[in-house]
Amino acid sequence: MRESFCKAHSKCGKLPYGINFYQNTTGRCSNGMLMIDYIALESGLPLLNPFKDRSANFRHGVNFAVAGATALSNEIMADKKILNKVTNSSLSVQLDWLSSHFETTCSTDCREKLKRSLFLVGEIGGNEFNFGLSQGKTIEEMRKIVPEVVQTIIHAVKRVIDFGATRIIVPGNFPIGCLSGMLTQFMTNKTTTYDEYHCLKDLNNFAIFYNNHLRQAIDELKKKYPNITLIYGDYYNAYMWLLQNAMRLA
Structure with missing residues (x-):
């Protein structure tokens, strides 16, 4: 979902954003397709509709994600002197939406349906660091x-x-030192700041630090819920593999 940050007048409301989504400027902060879209397509399912689209069909699933959202609430972020000017819909808000959705769509047989469902919690948490x-x-x-x-x-x-x-599935963060926005903002003439792929080493090392903490916490949680299939989504190494093989995949 997008809120004020990605309305039609914003950058992500114009091409090339959405260029691979039927040439339609979706307002998504991507070329149009999201990670969950690819999972749905590979599963033979239609693309998931956003929760806020009240007229949509949610028979095959629903997307609660919001562009620019953080794991921490805006109040906690503000206490840390970090502002989220994009959205107030943090992770806890999205979970409240999830709860209300279940109450209205499957109040009696929800648990049986959810046992057969896939949940993607994230990627979330990266925007705290970006902001x-x-x-x-x-x-x-x-x-x-x-x-x-x-x-x-x-x-x-x-x-x-x-x-x-x-x-x-709980995804980790991307190698943020390879992202164009970070490369532009933290551009420097110091060649030692960059790795062989022209990514900012310090930022990537930070992403690894965060991912290691997240993965460790997931491993601990798996011990408490041995009957749950709980997987860490390694977006970092998936991104790096694409970058390292870009010429061959082009």
């Missing part, structure tokens, strides 16, 4: 909030399990 770094916070300052971000995500996963979910 913080873009607003002048140091990497060391961002490291200090990693445990809180991770525990917020783990709490969300527990809520999803309590709803009846048994198949859950």
Whole structure:
């Protein structure tokens, strides 16, 4: 879903955003397709509709994600002197939507349906760091909030399990030092700042630091729920594989 950040007048409301989605400017912060779209297509399902589209068909699933959302609430972010000017719909808000959706669509047989469903919790948490770094916070300052971000995500996963979910993917962060926005913002003439793929090493090392904490927390949670299929989604290495094989895949 998109809120004020991605209306028609914004950058992500114009081409090339959405260029691979029927040449339609969807307002999504991508070429149009999202990770969950590819999962749906490979599963033989229609693309998931956003929860806020009240006229949509949610028979095959629903998307609660919001562009620019954070795991931490805006109030907690503000206490840390980090502003989210994009949306107030943090992870806890999305979980409340999830709860209300289940109450209205499957109040009696929800748990049986959810046992056969796939839940994707994220990628979430990365925007805390994107916003913080873009607003002048140091990497060391961002490291200090990693445990809180991770525990917020783990709490969300527990809520999803309590709803009846048994198949859950929790993705980690991307190699943010390879993202064009970060490369532009933190551009430098110091060649040692970059790796062989011209990615910012310090930012990628931070992403690895965060991902390691998230993965460890997921592993601990799996011990408490041995009958749940709980998987860490390794977006970092998937992205790096594409980057390393870009010429061959082009």
